[in-house]
Amino acid sequence: MTMRRHRRLAATLTALVALTAAAGCSSKAKSGDDAGGQGADGVKTGRGVDAKAIQLGVLTDMTGVYATLGKSVTQAQQLYVKQLNAAGGVCGRTVELTIRDHGYDPQKALAGYTELEPKVLGFPQFIGSPFVAAVKQRVDGQDKGLVLPQAWSASLLGSPHIRVIGSTYDIETINAVDFLLKEKGLRKGDKLGHVYFEGDYGENALKGSRYAAEQAGLTVVEQKIKPTDNDMSAQVAALKQAGVKAVVVSAGPRQAASLVGVAAAVKLTVPVIGNNSAFAPQLLATQAGPALERMYYVATPSLPIGADTPVAKKLVADYRAAYPEDALDNGVVAGWSAAQVFGEALKKACADKDLTREGVGKALLTLNAHDAGFGMTHDFSDPQAPSSRQSAIIQPDKSVPGGARVAREPQVSDAAKAFTPGG
Structure with missing residues (x-):
């Protein structure tokens, strides 16, 4: 049943991509930046850019499986844009976000992309590895707008236009297993449980645990689940019977x-x-x-929102002032970081007097030592690679802003250094 459901989803995405691509092609004679020109200020412009504004698209999940994350990511990006515009915008233009909630539904996600693509310069947010992967061929082939997804599957690597911020799920999982080995008593010969979502996210993470297990002499006990499976009793029973000494979980909260x-x-x-x-x-x-605070850890592509850094402290204060009713979480970091990276690419493109999609893409390639203020340096010069191989390990702690403290500072394990993402 699980495999049939997975095939149906893949078939649905394939069919929808074909339909949306046809709709997109019929709406414009050319692709990419054919709607542009050169402004009075000498800056080249294209789709989503005029003399007054730069339009960006947001494809988020505010009502589906990642609703909490989607809300935080989106509000953080709105905050970034508000502050950017207050400081004068980019090239004398305001930056504007157009938001669409796809509710983690493939049809809505692809329809949202098709609607916004002709109107925007690019996307600082696109939640959902399967949906981003579904439009990858179209993005690379005709659209060529920069996409910074809140997704970390290695299947997204290799695109000059879709760029992963931080380590991919496979590398992140290798770093997670390294933490278990070095600091939590996991040893050669032990069994390691892995509970994972079917599909792009979970199966990419599984490649990481399998690789790490092979390097360390572990045996992986696999438990595949669906996003609609909320009770893990059967999986826990199976893992306990198998005698696992630790567990990796690649699923939702x-x-x-x-x-x-x-x-x-x-x-x-x-x-x-x-x-x-x-x-x-x-x-x-x-x-x-209480059990989460005792037993649970999380591997992340940045330090948490409650980190002891100047950028984190300022972001906490600014976010709380802007959204006093909403909780802090690491979606705030993900959203802010992606908006900041996109903003830096826009500023460099402005300096180069080229605010076309091609110009922004070229500008991003020059960011080879970008520090977002959350403990890691990112290199965007190679589209074949994630911007970082490091992972921080955090531990739930309700006494800390954002509900998590740092258990291990960002680092890359020896196994992760040698690993080829997606391999």
Whole structure:
């Protein structure tokens, strides 16, 4: 049933891509920057840019499986743009975001992309690895607008226009297993559980755990689940019977909370570590909260929102002032970081007097030592590679802003250094 569902999703995405690509082609005679020219200020412009404004698109999930993340990412980007415009914008132009909520629905995601693509310069947000992968051929072939997705699958590497910020899921999982080996007692000969979503995200993470296990002499006990599976009782029972000494979870926050809560209840008291998409601080207010603080860790592509850095402290203060009713989480960091990277590319393109899609793409390639203020330096000069191979390890802690403290500073494991992403 799971495989049939996966094939149906793939077939649906393929059919929708064909339809949306046809619709996009019929709406314009050419692709990319054919609507542009040169302004009175001598700056070349193209789609999404005129003398007054730069239009950017946001394809988010505010009502689906990643609703909490989508809201935080979007609000952080709105905050960044508001501050950027208050400082004069880019090339004398304001930056404007057009937001579409796809609710993690493939048809809505692809329809949203088709609607916005002709109107915007690029996308500082596109949530959902499967959806971004579905439009990759179109982005690279005819559209050529910069996309900075909130997705870390290695399948997105290799595109000059879709650029992954931080380590991919496979590398992140290798770093997570390294943490378990070095600091949580996992040893050669042990069994490592891995609970993962079917599809691009979970299966890319699984490649990482398999590789790390092969290098360290571990055995991986696999448990594939669907995004609609919220009760992890059966998976925990299977992992306990198998005698696992640690567990990796590549799923959503709800699945991670269920797994850790059930494991604690049945006395499977082993360390559990999730990928960066598998935690939300709101979980600490649930019954699983105490177990999460004791047993759970998360590998992330940056330090958390509660990090002790000047940028993090300022962002916390600014976000709280702008959205006093909303909780802090690492979606704020992801959204802010992507908007900042896009903003830096825009500023460089402005200096080069080329605010076309091609000009912004070239500008991004020059950011080879970008520090977003969250503990890592990013290199965007090679489209074949993620911008970083480092991962920080964080631990849930309700006493810290954002609900997580740093358990291990950003680093890349020896195994991750030698690994080819997507391999």
